Amino acid sequence: YVLMAGSYAEARAADEAKAKLALLGIVAKVQSITINGKTWNRVIVGPYSNASETEAAKATLAENGVKAIPMKQTPNQ
Numbered sequence: 444y445v446l447m448a449g450s451y452a453e454a455r456a457a458d459e460a461k462a463k464l465a466l467l468g469i470v471a472k473v474q475s476i477t478i479n480g481k482t483w484n485r486v487i488v489g490p491y492s493n494a495s496e497t498e499a500a501k502a503t504l505a506e507n508g509v510k511a512i513p514m515k516q517t518p519n520q
Contacts, residue, residue, distance in 0.1 A: 447488075452482070490516045
């Protein structure tokens with residue numbers, strides 16, 4: 444599992460979100476995806492090996508004002 448900690452149309456905004464997470468000690472990466480011809484830059488945290496690790500990370504993010512959405516990891520992540 445991975446957590447999506449944000450999705451931004453602007454790559455710079457995604458990089459800024461990634462940097463803020465880094466200041467919290469959370470390693471994230473930016474993944475670009477095209478949906479209906481529009482590119483989105485997702486801030487992804489993880490992967491985590493099980494649901495309890497995923498939920499613990501989600502709680503840490505929430506404590507720091509970041510709403511994260513759990514997602515199943517796809518092979519290209």
